[in-house]
Amino acid sequence: MRALPHDDPRSLAQQAEVHCSYCNNGYPQVGYRDLKMQVHSCWLFFPFHRWYLYFYEKIMGELIGDPTFALPFWNWDAPAGMYIPEIFTDTTSSLYDQYRNAKHQPPKLLDLNYSGTDDEVDDATRIKENLTTMYQQMVSKAKSHRLFYGTPYSAGDDLKPGEGNLELIPHDSIHFWTGDPKQAHLEDMGTFYSAGRDPLFYAHHSNVDRMWSIYKSKLGGTDIEKTDWLDTEFLFYDEKKNLVRVKVRDSLDTTKLGYVYDDKVEIPWLTSKPTARKSSNKRQPTISSADLTTKFSGTLTDTISVEVKRPSRTKRTMAEKAAQDEVLVIKGIEFAGNETVKFDVYVNDDAESLAGKDKSEFAGSFIHLPHTEKKAIKKNLMVSITTLLEELDAETDSSVVVTLVPKVGKGTITIGGFSIELINTT
Missing domain, CATH: 1.10.1280.10 (Di-copper center containing domain from catechol oxidase)
Structure with missing residues (x-):
């Protein structure tokens, strides 16, 4: 070849x-x-x-x-x-x-x-x-x-x-x-x-x-x-x-x-299921749910923690979970397309130390591989938290604390907003 x-x-x-x-x-x-x-x-x-x-x-x-x-x-x-x-x-x-x-x-x-x-x-x-x-x-x-x-x-x-x-x-x-x-x-x-x-x-x-x-x-x-x-x-x-x-x-x-x-x-x-730390010293949000509206916009230069309201405090049945997945949505992630971008996402993590990647509190990551074009790209990240909530005994909580930790990225990285939604599984 x-x-x-x-x-x-x-x-x-x-x-x-x-x-x-x-x-x-x-x-x-x-x-x-x-x-x-x-x-x-x-x-x-x-x-x-x-x-x-x-x-x-x-x-x-x-x-x-x-x-x-x-x-x-x-x-x-x-x-x-x-x-x-x-x-x-x-x-x-x-x-x-x-x-x-x-x-x-x-x-x-x-x-x-x-x-x-x-x-x-x-x-x-x-x-x-x-x-x-x-x-x-x-x-x-x-x-x-x-x-x-x-x-x-x-x-x-x-x-x-x-x-x-x-x-x-x-x-x-x-x-x-x-x-x-x-x-x-x-x-x-x-x-x-x-x-x-x-x-x-x-x-x-x-x-x-x-x-x-x-x-x-x-x-x-x-x-x-x-x-x-x-x-x-x-x-x-x-x-x-x-x-x-x-x-x-x-x-x-x-x-x-x-x-x-x-x-x-x-x-x-x-x-290889994760294990939960269930810290008694949970990280506190720097932005409360009262201030977190659909118009939220922030620049990801340092670690941020936000309180995000859940759709319901009622514990869902197995059938309901099978039909709809509870999903954390991080909206409007915007950055230059020719840059590598990476940040990690944690939910209800400890205030003093970040969870390892084998822990339930480590919810996932966002990554973008560079393109040759510099023009801005805007993406959403969707992370299932149905099982995570079970593991953290948080199924009846009214909100969760979401922490974003920037790892890689040059220039401005903005976040448009956060929500938790129920989406159909098919």
């Missing part, structure tokens, strides 16, 4: 451009010339990347004369896989990429919720935090289609970005952890336009695709039934250099695409 001419659609250079084009406003929407196509930060994330990997795999099989060739997946969700696989670190191999974080080569343990610096924690703690992160993103905080798949995005929509859980963490954070901090935009893996230049990208996304499969096969997840999602189309070049059109609905069953995932690979995070 590296040796093919640049204009051959099967070349590694052109394969990387496919990803760049679909995520950097390279294509207009059909029938809406002024609206650009984006496959990240929305419900197209999983099916687009599945099709992308499918054609990449077919091209590789054609080039080596083996139609049964299958991409390996980097199983970063299990302790044995929480390192860059050595097959990618041999400097004489075509799988090597020079633009990776030099400090994160094996035997450096992967941080699934990386914040730009390597925290001083021992490997046992890091593994525990990583497994808890996976449990929260895949199990306790993925009760609704919106939180797993991302924001609905139909023809004619000007995308209001909102990633699903897994796209944010660990997908984005692994890109961030892998990219070279000495490069302008954390190239190659740390930014969308160049991520596909690194062969590690495809093993990383194979495991992302595997998470979608696990979500449906082991966690009771279902596909979205809306035709706007099912009939969304993408264009790819196949292994014969033919331009083909595919639909989301035809990507949903991997057996029809010719592959399944090895079900003997361990999934240790399925039982």
